[in-house]
Amino acid sequence: MNELSGAEAFVRLLQLHGVRHIFGLCGDTSLPLYDALHRLDHGMSHILCRDERSAAYMADAYARVSGKVGVCEGPSGGGATYILPGVVEANESSIPVLAITTDIAVSSRGRYTLTELDQTSLFRPLTKWNAVIDRASDIPRTLRTAFSQMTSGRPGAAHIGLPFDVQKQAVDEAEIHADASLGHFPSRRTAPDPDAVEAAAQALRTARNPIFVCGSGIVIASGEADLLAVAERLGIPVATTISGQGAIAENHPLSVGVVGSNGGTPETRALIDMADLVVFVGCRAGSVTTERWQHPVPGSATIIHIDVDPAVIGANYPTEIALVGDAKLALAALGEALGPRPSDADGRRLGTQAIAQAKARKFDAFRKLAASMEAPIRPERVVADLQAALPPDAIVVCDPGTPCPYVSAYYSFDRPGRHFISNRAHGALGYAMAASVGAHYGRPGAKVVAVIGDGSFGFTAGELETICRLRVPITMVVISNAVYGWIKAGQKSGFQERYFSVDFSRTDHAAVASAFGVKSWRVEDPAALQDVLKRAAETDGPTLVDVICQPLHEARAPVSEWVA
16 A cells, blocks of 8 residues: 555645645644645645735635635644634635644644644634544545535635644555546536526516626626626626626626625616616625615515525525526526517616616716826726726726725726625725735736725735745735724714724835835825826836825715715
């Protein structure tokens, strides 16, 4: 019997599942694993990070743009606790990320060993699937199960704990095999009930003003072409959530844009309220998308819900027709079930003319603010100048504070597919800089830009060393307004401007980045911004533009609770 060590077996199984990049941070309990990665010829690259949170965010964005499982790793104790934010973000966003945390030896448990904690209990509520391996002979089965769980059904994150002594034990080489198709997602797709498909087709044929509201499930399933075929056949408008951007090219006549309380506008909300039939596709109809379940008004429209997760359907709206299955397969089946285009499709209130008028009102207001020569620079100007500076296939990664609502509302992503990423599940600060690194490795031919809040910059500045060491050619745009802007805007709108503990001193982010080795600019003059952004985007290697920007509580952000 030929044998491998547990660490060697683990590396081989990652290789057989098609893993090519591992994002992580070293530690004592990881020594056998790192030694196996060093000695074996496996074709995988290890990206050494400065924080386990960053490693998980990198793996998350890598998976989103590549369609492959993202892999991150860290040591026991603090490494296991630090990696959690990225794992839960990926899991709740239906992104398959495998988090590997090494652990103290099984024989050392219960002896007050340094870094000991109950990893199984720690990760259980935050992952789709979770295991700590107690015997090396269980490594092959555990890895195969993890990849199957992550990529089938509703995709999600998995965690594997790998104790120090298990990494040294023997594994029978005959057990080292894998289904390589499970390294991509979604795998093992399921199709909806044909009767439900026919019922949905009939409802769409007879509705006067139907509308699609598409979440990330469309992009995850690569169902963009299937959605477009159905939408164009019946002339149905397509709105998206923030995570669903890319379900349709946003310059298409049927594209409404983003709806909801974060990035939606009164113009897009009005189109939702006009609908007599709403089709949620790959979308949980959560609080942001529906503005706390007010748009659509419950009972005002018939609801069709398409989702791979049956638990999502009916959770927030009474649902007339449920299609449980992969979004791509469901839309393809729906397209086959539909008859010819109705003769009155162009006469609907929710037709291309209504969409064009709504967009015109929305962007007329935006362009007036984007042309402003005010200083500090308006966020609208940053979005407009960034759009002018970037190629159409760029990937834009945004932090959840100031960057997200402005970019999601006003930056037009005119190609279908994943070109915009923001951590919408939990909205933790410190995401965009790290995630942009993962996006680069997942799609190295695309220009990747991180739009970073200055609050987030403070969480993740250490990764500037990673970016410079690896010469990652991303461009970082820092929105510098010296405030936790989302909270201060909430204090203004909901607490009578009782501002408390939200302001901090301004950092010279360009100087900080330059000290790490990043080519950097600081911009205070609106007239200079577009040229600097263009130069930064076209420069080889990492770049950063520090933009002195208007704070959110003084701006007109597309966030409904502040507008109200």
